[in-house]
Amino acid sequence: MRSKTKRNGRTPGPDLTCREIVELVTGYVEGTLPGAQRGPFERHITLCPDCDTYLDLSEANQRVLLHRGRARLRQVLEDAFEDGSHPA
Numbered sequence: 001m002r003s004k005t006k007r008n009g010r011t012p013g014p015d016l017t018c019r020e021i022v023e024l025v026t027g028y029v030e031g032t033l034p035g036a037q038r039g040p041f042e043r044h045i046t047l048c049p050d051c052d053t054y055l056d057l058s059e060a061n062q063r064v065l066l067h068r069g070r071a072r073l074r075q076v077l078e079d080a081f082e083d084g085s086h087p088a
């Protein structure tokens with residue numbers, strides 16, 4: 001009986017294209033990317049300088065958005081509590 005196991009040093013799973021990286025990067029940055037996709041994603045990032053840069057930019061962008069989102073939310077809450085009247 002022949003063993004079906006293939007061991008050639010590659011992790012199983014399809015390699016991702018740059019296009020797929022762009023689609024998945026948000027999930028990766030937000031930590032919502034499924035574990036099965038993190039491996040191929042990180043493998044592509046280490047091999048592809050363009051996507052590595054794109055990931056850096058996305059992470060920076062995400063931090064800014066989070067910061068702005070929190071600041072905005074706080075302002076909305078403060079406005080809501082300050083007085084009950086609706087601004088025109």
Ligand SMILES: [Zn+2]
Pocket residue numbers: 017018021044048050051
């Ligand atoms: Zn790439």
